[in-house]
Amino acid sequence: MIKLVLMAVFMLLCIFSGLAAEAFFKSRAAVINDFLSFIRYAKRETEFLKTDVESLMEEYSAGGEFKAILDKALTDIRAGKKAECTSERLKKEARAEISAFFNGLTECDYYSKDALFGYSEAAAEELKQNAEKELKQKGELIKKLMFLLGVGLVVLLI
Amino acid sequence: MLEELLGAELYADAIRLCPPQKICEIRLRAARKLAVKDAFLSFLSERTIAVEEISSVIKRATKNSLYAYQEELRKGYLPFKGGIRIGVAGEGVVERERLITYKNITSLCIRVPHEVYGSAEKISQLLNPFENLLIIAPPFGGKTTLLRDVARYLSLTSDVLALDERGEMNIPEAHFGERIDFISDTPKSLAAEGALRAMSPEVIVFDEIFPPKDGGILSEIARSGIKIAAGIHADSVENAVGRYPELNELFRSFVVLSNKPRAGSIKSVVRKR
Numbered sequence: 001m002i003k004l005v006l007m008a009v010f011m012l013l014c015i016f017s018g019l020a021a022e023a024f025f026k027s028r029a030a031v032i033n034d035f036l037s038f039i040r041y042a043k044r045e046t047e048f049l050k051t052d053v054e055s056l057m058e059e060y061s062a063g064g065e066f067k068a069i070l071d072k073a074l075t076d077i078r079a080g081k082k083a084e085c086t087s088e089r090l091k092k093e094a095r096a097e098i099s100a101f102f103n104g105l106t107e108c109d110y111y112s113k114d115a116l117f118g119y120s121e122a123a124a125e126e127l128k129q130n131a132e133k134e135l136k137q138k139g140e141l142i143k144k145l146m147f148l149l150g151v152g153l154v155v156l157l158i
Numbered sequence: 159m160l161e162e163l164l165g166a167e168l169y170a171d172a173i174r175l176c177p178p179q180k181i182c183e184i185r186l187r188a189a190r191k192l193a194v195k196d197a198f199l200s201f202l203s204e205r206t207i208a209v210e211e212i213s214s215v216i217k218r219a220t221k222n223s224l225y226a227y228q229e230e231l232r233k234g235y236l237p238f239k240g241g242i243r244i245g246v247a248g249e250g251v252v253e254r255e256r257l258i259t260y261k262n263i264t265s266l267c268i269r270v271p272h273e274v275y276g277s278a279e280k281i282s283q284l285l286n287p288f289e290n291l292l293i294i295a296p297p298f299g300g301k302t303t304l305l306r307d308v309a310r311y312l313s314l315t316s317d318v319l320a321l322d323e324r325g326e327m328n329i330p331e332a333h334f335g336e337r338i339d340f341i342s343d344t345p346k347s348l349a350a351e352g353a354l355r356a357m358s359p360e361v362i363v364f365d366e367i368f369p370p371k372d373g374g375i376l377s378e379i380a381r382s383g384i385k386i387a388a389g390i391h392a393d394s395v396e397n398a399v400g401r402y403p404e405l406n407e408l409f410r411s412f413v414v415l416s417n418k419p420r421a422g423s424i425k426s427v428v429r430k431r
Contacts, residue, residue: 046225050226050227051223051226052220052221052222052223053222053223054221054222080165080214105222106222106223108224108225110226110228111228113225
């Protein structure tokens with residue numbers, strides 16, 4: 001009976017750990033994807049409606065993590081500070097790119113904004129590709145390995 | 159509103175020199191002293207302005223979005239809420255003999271509008287019956303203030319359209335009649351044609367006209383039977399009409415304002431027969 005319970009517990013633990021690892025990489029990719037969408041949205045809005053940075057950040061409808069990043073950047077900017085992305089879910093280079101984009105947007109003029117959008121869009125595309133690659137190579141692999149580990153533990157217990 | 163624009167420290171220094179409700183102009187010049195003006199006098203603070211403070215004011219004025227104010231910057235100013243206008247000076251960027259923007263801005267001239275309710279009553283004889291009216295004044299002469307009150311006065315009885323290119327007329331504290339419409343932050347030349355057809359005004363009020371650029375629109379409006387009230391930079395009727403003879407045909411009444419002894423002082427009134 002104890003063996004059965006242990007087997008079930010190990011199996012469940014391994015499955016949940018695998019799923020959690022995958023979810024982490026999925027949400028990282030989702031934040032990068034949201035960032036890329038925000039760049040494209042900002043590009044449209046600033047070109048045709050000349051929407052200001054604060055309204056862009058305030059009104060953009062995004063998922064939980066990226067919304068938190070936007071809210072923090074908006075608070076920083078309103079306080080006269082440099083916007084800083086501190087999301088723990090992202091890698092250092094992604095945080096740097098996001099911060100640089102927000103700060104660039106607050107400093108560029110009409111003529112330099114196109115260069116900023118061009119650069120940031122390309123950088124975000126690259127980050128997105130890397131995040132998706134990581135999701136496949138690490139997230140899904142960890143999920144499968146954890147499942148196998150669970151099965152292995154069950155076999156050992158038997 | 160001024161505090162929001164200047165930031166707490168600069169604002170505190172400015173109101174130490176002059177009570178906030180009396181401030182008409184604030185000048186920030188890099189490495190020079192903060193200057194504040196009311197309707198009569200100028201005051202200098204002991205505080206020396208740093209370039210960073212100018213940059214911070216620009217950031218607040220543009221909501222951290224300089225790119226959205228390109229057209230205004232090209233014309234040498236930045237608008238802020240409440241009709242506050244910020245004149246800028248610095249290094250001009252010229253391309254193909256056209257000024258495209260300013261960079262390294264080193265001076266700001268912050269103009270704070272005030273409503274002087276009833277100032278148009280002094281020239282009520284020119285407003286009833288109303289004929290095309292030109293208000294002539296040097297800078298800081300009270301032209302926009304008087305025009306705003308003329309718009310208020312006329313909008314009690316006529317359909318008035320204010321082409322408020324720089325957003326200085328429709329300020330929150332101002333009172334107007336029920337029959338007024340505003341087209342704000344849009345160049346007169348772009349707004350006039352559509353507005354004439356769509357809004358059917360009886361009177362159009364312009365903040366500042368520049369005849370070489372706006373002459374065509376003014377003639378068109380006058381030909382269509384709509385009355386005009388406008389302002390122009392000059393110090394006398396002769397000067398204004400001498401420079402731009404077409405004004406003599408367009409306008410029947412002229413009010414000349416002076417900034418001495420205070421902004422808005424009426425220097426002369428001319429009505430053609």
